[in-house]
Amino acid sequence: MIYWQIFLAFFLPGILGYGGGPASIPLVEHEVVDRYGWLSVEEFSEVLALGNALPGPIATKMAGYIGYQEGGILGAIIAVFATVGPSLILMIALLGLLMKYKESPRVKRMTTYIRPVIAVLLGIMTYEFFFSAYEGVGIWQTLFIGAASFVLMEKLKVHPAYVIAGALVYGAVVLA
């Protein structure tokens, strides 16, 4: 019974949450706090805060942890599958269909038409990250870290892994 509830609690945010994991957080909260009462609001925000401090996708981290808390390892597996499974299956089916007809001029045109929208979506995300950096560390640190990582990644072709690791160290030492 608890497993079925875990499945439902994460299936709904997974299938209703548009715009990636972070967008589905309020939906997860609704299920976990309001409907099933597994966590209080305070506990939920603590889990969320730690989830945000750790790397990796946020929705699955929340699902994995809350599923584990309510139903052990099996609970964690069910919660993660319910979050990821349905939309992934849809994705593979639709892209499979698209790839089958990829030589058709109409399908080629899809790629062309959609490209500017992707540019806009990425541009908006860039702006949101700029704003969140500005609020977090101020304009000068944002410009400094931004310029340094631009030179390292784009001009000197350093792998992002090293740049991110460097930023983590810089943050722990200088921004603490």
Add this chain to the structure above:
Amino acid sequence: MTHLHIFLAFFRVGILGYGGGPSSIPLVHKEVVDKYKWMDTDEFGDVLALGNALPGPIATKMAGYIGYRVGGFLGMLNALIATMLPTIILMILLLTVLNSYKDQPWVKGMATAVVPVVMVMLATLTWDFVKKSGTSQLGWIWASVLIVVGVVLLYFFNIHPAIIILILLVAALVKKDSTSEKKENQAS
């Protein structure tokens, strides 16, 4: 060998992507397009567009699909596990063992210092797509029009991207090819 590459690619994406799935998109691009060349930027754009049009977390949709394309069902499981498992385990350990770390100033410093780096990666990727739009068969004029309209609709009117992507997909399917247009003119 492929499976090792799939695992490494998405392990790095999962462990380096701070701020949830969307911030790891440029990392996925780096691994999948630049490093392992499993697809080109155009295909990556298609996958990202469809991923955005469908509900659910974006990072695992991309990992799952790309893993499936490269290594079948096993590749899909591999990519998903590599993306999620390390950080879920970290999360469970930290929450059950030592919950007090998240308020430590150095943890907060780490989380905020990464944001500008992701910002630069996103800006570079944005410019890639702008350049590609302008040099495609759309041309710079139509590409600019679409971009400006896109900014207005998405940012100022908060229209959901899924709706715009869907409309453009339908337009691409319905629009007649220039050859069939000629035929129709002759017929009428």
